[in-house]
Amino acid sequence: MHQVYTGTQIREAEQPLLAAGAGPQLMHQAAWGLAQGVIELLHEHQLAVPGARITGLIGAGNNGGDGLWALSFLARRGAHITAICTAERVHPEGAAAFRAAGGRFLSGPETADYARAEVVIDAVLGTGARGAWEGHPVPEGALVVACDIPSGVSADTGQVSGQAITADLTVTFGGLKVGLFNGAGAAHSGNIKLVDIGLGPHLPAPELQLLSPTDIPELLPPAAPHAHKYTRGVLGVLAGSTKYPGAASLVCAGALATGVGMIRFLTQTEHAEPLTTLVLGAHPEVVPATDPTERVQAWLVGSGLSDSDHRVEQAKQVLTLTQQQQLPAVIDADGLKLIEPATTQPRVLTPHAGEAAALLNRLGAGSDDATQNQRVDRANVEADPLAAAQKLAELTGDVIVLKGPHTIICGPDAGPGQRFIYPGGHPFLATAGSGDTLAGIIAAVLTGWAEADAAPPLAAQAAAGVWLHGAASYAVAAGGPFGASQLAAGVRTVVAELL
Numbered sequence: 001m002h003q004v005y006t007g008t009q010i011r012e013a014e015q016p017l018l019a020a021g022a023g024p025q026l027m028h029q030a031a032w033g034l035a036q037g038v039i040e041l042l043h044e045h046q047l048a049v050p051g052a053r054i055t056g057l058i059g060a061g062n063n064g065g066d067g068l069w070a071l072s073f074l075a076r077r078g079a080h081i082t083a084i085c086t087a088e089r090v091h092p093e094g095a096a097a098f099r100a101a102g103g104r105f106l107s108g109p110e111t112a113d114y115a116r117a118e119v120v121i122d123a124v125l126g127t128g129a130r131g132a133w134e135g136h137p138v139p140e141g142a143l144v145v146a147c148d149i150p151s152g153v154s155a156d157t158g159q160v161s162g163q164a165i166t167a168d169l170t171v172t173f174g175g176l177k178v179g180l181f182n183g184a185g186a187a188h189s190g191n192i193k194l195v196d197i198g199l200g201p202h203l204p205a206p207e208l209q210l211l212s213p214t215d216i217p218e219l220l221p222p223a224a225p226h227a228h229k230y231t232r233g234v235l236g237v238l239a240g241s242t243k244y245p246g247a248a249s250l251v252c253a254g255a256l257a258t259g260v261g262m263i264r265f266l267t268q269t270e271h272a273e274p275l276t277t278l279v280l281g282a283h284p285e286v287v288p289a290t291d292p293t294e295r296v297q298a299w300l301v302g303s304g305l306s307d308s309d310h311r312v313e314q315a316k317q318v319l320t321l322t323q324q325q326q327l328p329a330v331i332d333a334d335g336l337k338l339i340e341p342a343t344t345q346p347r348v349l350t351p352h353a354g355e356a357a358a359l360l361n362r363l364g365a366g367s368d369d370a371t372q373n374q375r376v377d378r379a380n381v382e383a384d385p386l387a388a389a390q391k392l393a394e395l396t397g398d399v400i401v402l403k404g405p406h407t408i409i410c411g412p413d414a415g416p417g418q419r420f421i422y423p424g425g426h427p428f429l430a431t432a433g434s435g436d437t438l439a440g441i442i443a444a445v446l447t448g449w450a451e452a453d454a455a456p457p458l459a460a461q462a463a464a465g466v467w468l469h470g471a472a473s474y475a476v477a478a479g480g481p482f483g484a485s486q487l488a489a490g491v492r493t494v495v496a497e498l499l
């Protein structure tokens with residue numbers, strides 16, 4: 001498990017060390033790590049360090065100081081180092097070290113040299129950035145290494161209000177920052193390398209957690225040797241419609257590949273119908289059900305229901321039932337239009353950004369904005385998904401899985417096991433129906449834990465499902481582009497490797 005902090009939390013953690021006079025030592029450690037990151041990136045691109053043309057974009061603060069010290073270390077390895085100051089002030093000790101190592105500040109006509117840089121170190125703004133940044137050009141083709149956080153990206157939120165650097169690599173110090181993973185920040189950060197500068201004992205509880213493969217086995221329900229299908233758990237599925245029949249099959253595929261004792265599929269009618277025939281054709285083990293009150297351990301409601309009056313009526317009935325019985329439930333897609341907020345039932349909502357915006361508006365989140373009645377749209381959610389997920393969790397009392405290139409998992413309370421970020425499955429996951437598969441995976445995890453004595457927090461269960469879905473995408477993508485119906489095979493591969 002990796003911990004992710006806001007920039008503000010990291011700055012606060014530095015304070016006791018700075019007060020004890022450790023500032024220069026912290027900066028040397030950070031700069032050393034930054035220089036190592038540059039060297040590794042050069043090697044990855046089959047470029048030699050001696051003679052490499054490296055230019056630092058240097059701001060007025062300590063971020064600039066880090067950049068100058070790193071350049072001085074790179075000069076010792078034979079790199080050709082130059083710097084451009086973006087402010088009138090520059091970190092004095094950093095500048096002295098840079099000059100002593102043979103570094104040259106480019107100004108006037110010399111700045112033309114910048115066009116030939118092979119590597120640019122972006123050390124303009126770090127955690128001390130405030131407000132919008134006007135930006136600075138980067139030569140075409142140059143590799144860009146950001147110092148701590150790409151300039152222009154908020155370390156607290158990932159938001160970009162003016163211009164921002166887009167890095168190939170960000171070398172970040174003391175702790176992973178929310179801004180590297182959330183919203184626009186994720187697209188600006190490139191690969192991320194964390195450098196330990198000894199803040200550990202001073203760090204608070206993290207804002208977010210990132211699951212590692214080693215965390216997953218204990219978050220997935222155990223397959224006990226003496227289990228039978230009812231102890232493994234029965235999942236009720238209300239998904240698919242005449243308009244979107246495939247969704248029903250995809251959620252069942254996701255759930256079966258994750259492991260459930262049984263699936264009861266709520267049919268549209270009491271008689272044979274094409275939807276149920278399709279589901280049973282793909283998954284003969286699924287049991288068709290016409291009565292929603294038959295016993296299950298958890299429900300999945302909503303994927304591909306469409307606005308069919310009959311399916312919507314069935315969904316309302318099942319949502320009421322799950323609430324009365326306090327059953328765990330995953331509510332996806334069209335089901336999200338039907339939920340009532342603030343129940344005590346263990347529920348996981350799985351909106352994408354558009355559905356999250358619609359739900360926020362329906363629950364009145366848009367209207368308490370400074371501009372009265374301002375509506376939240378998809379772009380607002382995408383700019384700061386963490387804030388949107390937190391707001392939704394607060395308004396509904398549910399665990400929110402806000403899907404996108406990066407997926408946020410956020411419970412209604414703060415604290416460990418409540419907030420996670422999954423930094424993206426394979427981009428091939430952006431395909432119709434992959435969200436249906438995800439809903440099935442998460443529902444299977446909830447089903448398996450539903451009657452366990454000591455289950456992980458609901459948000460952690462959902463986060464494990466998101467992780468599994470993402471890992472499955474890499475397993476399947478190795479064979480080329482895929483449709484969602486192929487994802488379940490990847491889920492089985494990943495689960496088999498984990499257990």
Ligand SMILES: NC(=O)C1=CN([C@@H]2O[C@H](COP(=O)(O)OP(=O)(O)OC[C@H]3O[C@@H](n4cnc5c(N)ncnc54)[C@H](O)[C@@H]3O)[C@@H](O)[C@H]2O)[C@@H](O)CC1
Pocket residue numbers: 014018022023024026027030031059060061062063064066124125126127128129130131132133134147148149173197
């Ligand atoms: N304090 C230390 O010794 C350590 C500091 N570290 C580095 O220090 C950084 C934080 O340093 P600072 O607090 O000096 O802050 P920064 O270096 O991030 O930036 C502060 C400077 O940028 C200017 N500025 C802020 N917002 C601006 C904007 N939007 N447009 C233009 N200029 C703007 C400010 O006026 C100020 O001069 C971290 O990100 C990290 O790189 C690390 O080396 C760890 C140890």
Ligand SMILES: Nc1ncnc2c1ncn2[C@@H]1O[C@H](COP(=O)(O)OP(=O)(O)O)[C@@H](O)[C@H]1O
Pocket residue numbers: 352403404405406407424425426427428429430431432433434435436437438469
């Ligand atoms: N660019 C991307 N990279 C990685 N994963 C993505 C990307 N875009 C979307 N995803 C993931 O793919 C899934 C899409 O779900 P959703 O939008 O509900 O699709 P559908 O409704 O068609 O099933 C989500 O799990 C989401 O996190």
